[in-house]
Amino acid sequence: MLGSSSEERRRTDAEKALERSNAELDIRVHQRTRELNSAIADVRENELRFRTLIELAPFAIVVIDRAGHIRLASAAAYRMFGVDEGDLLERSVDDFLPEELGVKHIGDFDQDPEPRMLGLSRPLDAHRLDGTRIPVEIGLSPAYVDGQQMIVAFVSDISERRAAELLAAERAESLEQSNQELEQFAYVASHDLREPLRMISSYLGLLSRRYTGQLDDDADEFIHFAVDGAARMSGMIEDLLQYSRIGTQGGELHPTNSGEALSEVLRDLSMAIEEGEAQIEVGDMPWVMADSTQLRRLLSNLIGNALKYRGEAIPEISIHSEFKNSRWEFTISDNGIGIDPEFHDRIFRIFQRLHGRGEYSGSGLGLAVCRKIVERHGGQIWVESRPLGGSLFVFTLGEAQSQKEAAKEF
């Protein structure tokens, strides 16, 4: 009896234990299910985030396996290549890229699996299945997907940028062409105009030589005006020819010692400087990138003007330079008659004169030549009025490359 009752108790205990463990199992199953559901939800959420990220990216994203097959592609990729999802997946990259950047390129990428950009240094066109082309830039990056090494490609359609670049290049080219045509025109015009002008001035010369004093006073005066006009026109044509040559016959830009150029110019102008008892003050002069002949011409025209348009006082002219905004800025200031700010732009135009012929000689080309020289050197030129009278001419030039190299070593 005793035995049976203890047997029964043991069974009861066992049943209870079983019930308990069933219940625990139940709880654990529930818990696991909950965890699993939450994990699945997390995964879905992550995937959703990932998808959203991929779909919202402004570029197409394509995942490629090592054999060059497309395994995943974003909606932007379908849109860019104008295909349905099914048409893109499992296709080879060779269907969309030039051969050397397709499957063949994957081997290169494997050897050096670093992120890189394609289409930066030279234009890259992807093709659609219908054969049309899309200018693209492609970023490549290694990635593990499903435990396999794959390549993620970020493809940007740069049609608009390429079109804008093309337009800008076309405009620059047509501007360049029209400038060249203008220079050519100026050259031909001045060259061919000289021939008939020579006839006019020679025969006027002959008339005046032979008949001056034989006709009445009016006739002598008429001949004088005609001779004078022909001489002036001849000067202008010569100037125009020289102006057109700045662009067509200018030399290359080399590192040039502007101090040396300035010394030569001051030597050439020494007569005028002595005559006017002018005082010249010169600061430190740098090396610049320039065509030395044109640099001398520029300095000579500006300093010559400062001497020519002097006021009552003894001319004081100073020439300085300063390195500003990564360019050399030259200033030439004088205490002369100055220029009304109203004319500050006009004086740089061709054949513009502010003074009567009786006051100052010249064809009005000097500053136009200066501007053309400075612009050919990639610089700018302008004039400012000085508070106490006089003018301040400023022009900029690029620093000499060799000097820049030397400066880097410090």
Added chain:
Amino acid sequence: MNLDSMDLLIIEDNPGDVVLAKEILSQVERPVSIRVAEDGETALSMLDEHLPNMVLLDLNLPRISGQDVLRAIRENPKSHAGPVIVFSTSDAERDVVAAYDGGANCYITKPVDLDRFFKVVRSIENFWLDVVRLPAS
């Protein structure tokens, strides 16, 4: 002083230039004989008939260019040493170089100024007729 006479062939198609040259040469202080050819063919046949002691050559001629006339003069043993003065409107470097390469003795840009023209002619005649020794023809 007994000056050698100037026997000149002007090869020039612009009548204005011819009259001007004649006018200026009329004031030269030596006997001057001037003949004029208005184009290259005429010039070459005139040279064949009579050899002048100086040729004034314009480059811009109809049909046969001044450059070709110059070459023909230099290739002819009779005229290869005589002074040929290229007298041109052009001051283009390539024209100057081509003229000297072709055997021109000097290259002068036609002066715009009449006084300069006189001076130029005076130096030409002095140099070529009184200074330089040329083979006797």
